[in-house]
Amino acid sequence: MRFGIKSLLAAMLFTSVSSSAIASEEVNVYSYRQPFLVEPLFQGFTEETGIKVNVVFAKKGLAERLKREGANSPADLVFTVDIGRLNEVVEMDLVQAVNSDTLNSNIPSQYRDPEGLWFGLTTRTRSIYASNERVKDGEITTYEELADEKWKGRICTRSGKHPYNLALIASMIAHHGEAETETWLKGVKANLARKPQGNDRAQVKAIYEGVCDLSLGNNYYLGKMLQDEEQTKWANAVNILFPNSADRGTHVNISGMALTTSAPNKANAIKLMEYLTGETAQTMYAEQNFEYPVNPAVQPSELVASWGEFKADQLPLADIAGLRKAAAKLVDKVAFDQ
Amino acid sequence: MRTNSPTYPVKSFWRSEHYWKLSAFLTTSIICLPVLAVLYLAAFPDDNIWVHLSETVLPAYIKSTLILMLGVGCLSTALGIGAAWLISHYSFPGKRFFTWALLLPFAMPAYVIAYVYTDFLEYAGPLQSMLREIFGWQSSRDYYFPEVRSMGGAIILMSLTLYPYIYMLARAAFLQQSVSLYYAARSLGSNSFGFFFRVSLPIARPAIVVGLSLVLMETLNDFGTVDYFAIQTLTAGLYDTWLNMSNLGGAAQIATVMMLAVVFLIMMERKSRDQQQSFSSKTQSRPLPTQHLTGKKAFFATLLASTPIVFGFLIPVIILSDYSIHYFDKSWNTQFFTYAFNSFSLSFSAAFITLVIACILAYTKRLDNSKFTRSMTQVSSLGYAIPGAVLAIGVIIPLAGFDNWLDSIARSHFGFSTGLLLSGSIAALLFAYTVRFLAVATGAIDSSLEKVTPSMDMASRSLGKSSLTTLIRIHLPIIKPGALTAMLVVFVDCMKELPATLILRPFNFETLATHVYQFASDELIEQCALSALVIVIVGIIPVILLSRSINRT
Structure with missing residues (x-):
């Protein structure tokens, strides 16, 4: 018995230590995005180029890990799901500029850093989902109207502190100033049907259940829900709206990437960046994840296109990132999540 | 010494x-x-978080943290001590099984149990749907049903997965108590309850406190469950400070304050315990006699012992199995054995x-x-x-x-x-x-x-x-x-x-837990239910093996 445990332990220690083999051609990614969403893209890249993509996924702490690993960090690229995190690695001075004609021509200038420190991959709108039974067409057309008293007890949302909501609030601050945004946020808070909870999908479910009539959510969740047998009925209970399309445009966030300062496989990393903004990969993003491709040569999926055209807010993303802390403080100030 | x-x-x-x-x-x-x-990080914050926090949400954070800790502390102590006392002091049908089965909920990650129960008990879930069908209710306005995603829900579910810490240690402590104390107490006219509260419990206190402090620390640190249940504890404030305000130093300060609070609690307890050190007997002797229960009493004992197992283990496992069958194609993964290994x-x-x-x-x-x-x-x-x-x-x-x-x-x-x-x-x-x-x-x-x-x-x-x-x-x-x-x-x-x-x-x-997290973080546990089940199964194998070997010695 004792011998058995010992040899088992030795075998386990050995295999676990030796499991990290190193391939010759590779690129290493620290990803804030779930691997199952990006894996098919990486597979496509490996098939085309023979370069292996290695991933570590976590929702927090990767920027810190990168910082502490310093010049010896194995990471080449950082992937994020919003501008806030992207801006963070830039501010922490962990990334380097990339000057690639392919990237510059594939990505419109508002979705990449002017100096080439970060690049957007896809865009997503912060949409309003409205019950198709209880909300009439045209009854709400702007974010500002969410604070209107007629929606009292009729709005659901996830935490105000979620990066997607913070970016929206930051964009409100950019357009209206802090004081006016605070009044607006207070108004929205007063209209909530329940304490902020769950993710964007859960809010649509709540509309389906009759808990509320309006919710905030990223556009791709609708596509994802329609793919799922169980969730189709939730999706069928709502219309997706693109607020402020008549004036400044709908708030848009990006998923993006940046090249680390230490990148040991720089050439491969740039190849991957270029591949992901190319038509094949962008089409996959559009078809499988229901996001809007940044590459203007690639059309959104048929389903996404069927939701209608919208005008995107042209506010520079860097401005939104810069106001993130102020937005977070406002959320506390009006006790939005309490 | x-x-x-x-x-x-x-x-x-x-x-x-x-x-x-x-x-x-x-x-x-x-x-x-x-x-x-x-x-070290706490010594270099990016800016002073406390002004903003204390002006806004700090009181709410502290309040909900305290309520959560108090609730989980009390409920898991009651469950843990109750189960341990039942097992070590009485004999009833199925006792041998319950001895180790009471540890099973421990193998269940708290965030999984939170998700599973929410899905099961919420408005669109199977239970409420069934009730509506039976009673002909039309909408949520027609009846009252407690909200799972609430402080009460969090306290109950967290206690269900954490009480085994206390059960384990309390049971060991009860078993080691000297039989002479029991007879002394009984001869002085104390009944079974009196003996429990006035003799057995005070002697077992050090062990129970060790278990309780583990429970409280785990509660204090939990983020997955409280986040899912939208409860704003200090940990939520900590992550907000770190990630949204980009102030790791400030977050480390909150962590330090939480750590000091725990240390303070433990020290207070130790101090009050030092005063009764003479109480405990260091000699080992025959274990306590167990009371043989029959009839109604035996039935209730079995019922009591099975309650935490049913709610903390059986129901979640059944729901997870149901997901696994429904989503088998999505859930099945060839990498499974690698993750498990x-x-x-x-x-x-x-x-x-x-x-x-x-x-x-x-x-x-x-x-x-x-x-x-x-x-x-x-x-x-x-x-x-x-x-x-x-x-x-x-x-x-x-x-x-x-x-x-x-x-x-x-x-x-x-x-x-x-x-x-x-x-x-x-x-x-x-x-x-x-x-x-x-x-x-x-x-x-x-x-x-x-x-x-x-x-x-x-x-x-x-x-x-x-x-x-x-x-x-x-x-x-x-x-x-x-x-x-x-x-x-x-x-x-x-x-x-x-x-x-x-x-x-x-x-x-990837481990099983990280694989589950990919989906759980997007509230899609159905799609990785099989992995979640395997975490539980791999977790219970050593529970069974070890409890058997402990019983033998």
């Missing part, structure tokens, strides 16, 4: 006890590094390392019960009081620092680069697990060792055996049940561990 530790005229370093102290000191120093790193080998190795270190620390304390050695045990347990993701940053700082230092030396003296040796390796994960869960193991080993009478040491040493031989030949066999329990708890905790694993792991390295 001090007079009991054998002392010899110092002949050489190895004949003296110094190498115990030295190795304990070195181990403690290494184990402390991540905690020190967090303190990674989880298992990692947790097993971490449990073994933790056990060895806990033995060194506890035994050193036994040999030399000075303030210094006692404080080493306490300091090395602090990792458990820090939220996992913050601890992970605390682990990276010294490891990456060491790697880069070694690399710069190699570069300048030998002209080659060593790169990162520890950071981003399995070793980093093992280190993090050890730092995090050492408290669990030390607590169990320490309390088992305390029960071994010092005359054992003296007998062995007077026969010329060294302290190491005494530990291996005398103590380890005696404390085997305690040691196995410690290893089991650390193993299961490691299987479930998430935040540190995510941040510290090597490239392309």
Whole structure:
């Protein structure tokens, strides 16, 4: 018995230590995005180029890990799901500029850093989902109207502190100033049907259940829900709206990437960046994840296109990132999540 | 105690006890590094968070943190002590089964149970749908149903997964109580309840408090469940400060305050316990007689014992199995065995390392019960009081620092680069697990060792055996049940561990928990239900094996 445990332990220690083999051609990614969403893209890249993509996924702490690993960090690229995190690695001075004609021509200038420190991959709108039974067409057309008293007890949302909501609030601050945004946020808070909870999908479910009539959510969740047998009925209970399309445009966030300062496989990393903004990969993003491709040569999926055209807010993303802390403080100030 | 530790005229370093102290000191120093790193971070915040926090949400954070801790503390203590008392004092149908089955909910990660119950009990869930159908209710306005995603829900679900800590330790404590006390109490006219409250419980208090403090620390650190239930605790404020306000230093300050609060609680308890030290008997004798229950009473005992198992284990497992069948195609994954192997080998190795270190620390304390050695045990347990993701940053700082230092030396003296040796390796994960869960193991080993009478040491040493031989030949066999329990708890905790694993792991390295998290973080647990089930199953195999081996000894 004792011998058995010992040899088992030795075998386990050995295999676990030796499991990290190193391939010759590779690129290493620290990803804030779930691997199952990006894996098919990486597979496509490996098939085309023979370069292996290695991933570590976590929702927090990767920027810190990168910082502490310093010049010896194995990471080449950082992937994020919003501008806030992207801006963070830039501010922490962990990334380097990339000057690639392919990237510059594939990505419109508002979705990449002017100096080439970060690049957007896809865009997503912060949409309003409205019950198709209880909300009439045209009854709400702007974010500002969410604070209107007629929606009292009729709005659901996830935490105000979620990066997607913070970016929206930051964009409100950019357009209206802090004081006016605070009044607006207070108004929205007063209209909530329940304490902020769950993710964007859960809010649509709540509309389906009759808990509320309006919710905030990223556009791709609708596509994802329609793919799922169980969730189709939730999706069928709502219309997706693109607020402020008549004036400044709908708030848009990006998923993006940046090249680390230490990148040991720089050439491969740039190849991957270029591949992901190319038509094949962008089409996959559009078809499988229901996001809007940044590459203007690639059309959104048929389903996404069927939701209608919208005008995107042209506010520079860097401005939104810069106001993130102020937005977070406002959320506390009006006790939005309490 | 001090007079009991054998002392010899110092002949050489190895004949003296110094190498115990030295190795304990070195181990403690290494184990402390991540905690020190967090303190270091706390010294350099980006700006003062406390002004903003105290003006806005701090009172709410503190209030909900306290309510949650109080609720989980009370409920899990009641469940844990109740179950332990039932098992150790009565015999009823199925008792042998319940003895180990009461540990099963422990294998269930709290975030999984939270998700599963919400899905089951919410408006669109099967239960309410069925009720509406039966009673013809149209909407949520027609009836009242308690909200799962609430403070009450969080308290109940967290208690269901955490009470086994208290059950385990309380049961061991009850079993070790001397039978003479029982007869003395009974002869003085005390009934069974009186004996329980006035004799048994006070004696078992140290063990129960160890379990309770583990429960409270786990509650304080939890993020997954409270986040899902939209409860704004201090941990939520901590992550907000770190991630949304980009103020890691401020977050480390919150972590430090939380850690100090825990230390303060434990010290207060210890102080009040010191005053009743004379109470406990150190002699071992026959176990308490068990009362044989029959008829109605036996039925109720069985019902009571099965309640936490049904709610904390059976129902969630049934729901998960149901998901697994429905989503089998999405859920099935060829990498499954790799994930399970990674989880298992990692947790097993971490449990073994933790056990060895806990033995060194506890035994050193036994040999030399000075303030210094006692404080080493306490300091090395602090990792458990820090939220996992913050601890992970605390682990990276010294490891990456060491790697880069070694690399710069190699570069300048030998002209080659060593790169990162520890950071981003399995070793980093093992280190993090050890730092995090050492408290669990030390607590169990320490309390088992305390029960071994010092005359054992003296007998062995007077026969010329060294302290190491005494530990291996005398103590380890005696404390085997305690040691196995410690290893089991650390193993299961490691299987479930998430935040540190995510941040510290090597490239392309998935455990069952990280695989589940990918989906759970998007509220899609259905699609990884099979993996979640495997976590539970892999977790219960050692529960069963070990409890059998504990029963045999």
